Amino acid sequence: MNDKVLTPDICVIGAGSGGLTVAAAAAQFGVSVVLIERHKMGGDCLNYGCVPSKALLAAGKHAHAMRHGSIYGIGNAAPDVDFAAVMEHVHGVIGAIAPNDSVERFTALGVQVIQEEARFVDERTVQAGNHTIRARRFVIATGSSPMVPPIEGLDEVEYFTNETIFSRTTLPEHLIIAGGGPIGLEMAQAHRRLGAQVTVVEADKALGKDDPEMARLLIDRLKGEGIDIREQTKVARLEKLDEGQIRVYVSGRQGETAIDGSTLLVATGRRPNLQALDLEKAGVEHDRSGVKVNDKLRSTNSRIYAIGDAAGGLQFTHVANYHAGLVIRAILFRLPAREKRHILPWVTYTDPELAHIGLTEDQARNEGKLNKVLRWPFAENDRAQAERKTTGLIKIVTGKGGRIIGVTILGAGAGEMMNMWALAVAKGLKVSDITGYVAPYPTLSEVGKRAAVSYYADKTESPVVRGLIRFLRLFG
Ligand SMILES: Cc1cc2nc3c(=O)[nH]c(=O)nc-3n(C[C@H](O)[C@H](O)[C@H](O)COP(=O)(O)OP(=O)(O)OC[C@H]3O[C@@H](n4cnc5c(N)ncnc54)[C@H](O)[C@@H]3O)c2cc1C
Helix, strand or coil, X not given: CCCCEECCCEEEECCCHHHHHHHHHHHHCCCCEEEECCCCCCHHHHHHCHHHHHHXXXXXXXXXXXXXXXXXXXXXXXXCCCHHHHHHHHHHHHHHHHHHHCHHHHHHHCCEEECCCEEXXXXXXXXXXXEEECCCEEEECCCXXXXXXXXXXXXXXXXXXXXXXXXXXXXXXXXXXXCCCHHHXXXXXXXXXXXXXXXXXXXXXXXXXXXXXXXXXXXXXXXXXXXXXXXXXXXXXXXXXXXXXXXEEEEECCEEEEEEECEEEECCCEEECCHHHCHHHHCCCEECCEECCCCCCECCCCCEEECHHHHCCCCCHHHHHHHHHHHHHHHHHCCCCCCCHHHXXXXXXXXXXXXXXXXXXXXXXXXXXXXXXXXXXXXHCHHHHXXXXXXXXXXXXXXXXXXXXXXXXXXXXXXXHHHHHHHHHHCCCEHHHHHCCCCCCCCCCHHHHHHHHHHHCCCCCCHHHHHHHHHHHHHC
């Protein structure tokens, strides 16, 4: 029994993307930190999220490339997919990254790691196993879990979520995915390319948070790879068939129909992990989307902050990391630290990738901020032609004076390209800043510069200036 009360400066609950960043930064500044984790160090991203999903997509991409070599003059080959070995690759990638997030590393940094579940006992005390922690500040970084809707028959069939799908060692014969968001579609493409039949059932529009035009192009492309994507279709009930098969009854525009499959993945959204925390005892208000925080990420108990998925905003690793930076600024340095949601990008890592930041065209129009939308297709980019990756385009949404207020990119490497646009939006750059730098040729990123140049296309009637624009378009 350890009945000593710990009194660190900061107590972090949850050792995932956000919590680890706070703990590491605080320890490096010499501040005393207790970090509490009830399950796996690294949280969702490392163990059940970003890392395994990207590793599985990489395997699928390789299989797809083998099937389509002939466009480069190399014979098509049917890949011999050993799914157990693919999963070894996935877990090998997790294993390679895991030491960075390990108890050993954090202990060496000076963090006291407690491997227990945490709960508040009053407004300034947390209990974790035998440990009582009375910290100056607490950071709730408990992440989120798959939200499994109450579907009739669900408890009679075996189903998977992101927490269990990466433990499989056999390729599903027919994977039915409930949910057409980024997680559902990434898993759909990875499994399809590795040889599974895949059906996605989405109650609303697939990729409903993205620019509708760009999302549609991606969905059509995924359908072209043989993924059956049914939108405006709800999973109504489930039935267990013989030999492990599942019948999924769906209701949509055509009424109720049945889809028979071998495996069901539920990817219908996320809910914050708050249940175990006894937040009422700490005076921390919360709702279904997460802890209620102000723009400084402070909860209704000013001693307690919430970050990442638990804070109810955009649920991405880089957002959790960004939140961690803000909280560190506020707690350690008392510097002004306000969340700026408009500077947060996101990417769906299908092939092609779909990356977005800021306002979509429709949002900018509805908010009365839309000046011009600039576009450039990948098909007009020399590198995309050379690589045979011509699907996609960039859309730049501009506001007053040509300020860049939103960017969506669909195409190969869109996630990498988004780095530059995230900088542009964060720094309030204008299209003139983009026309004013030299892009190396031939790179896919040139699509952005070409789109930016088109801002000036109808700015003048002067033939000289129009000629200059044409020149810039050709050689700029
Ligand atoms: C399949 C999938 C793919 C994804 N891909 C991407 C991607 O490509 N890019 C991206 O940016 N994001 C991606 N995400 C989202 C990303 O994983 C999350 O946004 C990120 O992990 C959130 O970090 P966090 O620190 O808030 O929570 P987490 O990383 O989930 O960490 C929370 C930790 O808190 C612990 N915990 C919970 N309650 C308690 C308690 N009471 N006591 C002690 N410990 C507790 C949990 O065990 C967990 O380890 C993906 C998610 C999924 C599911």
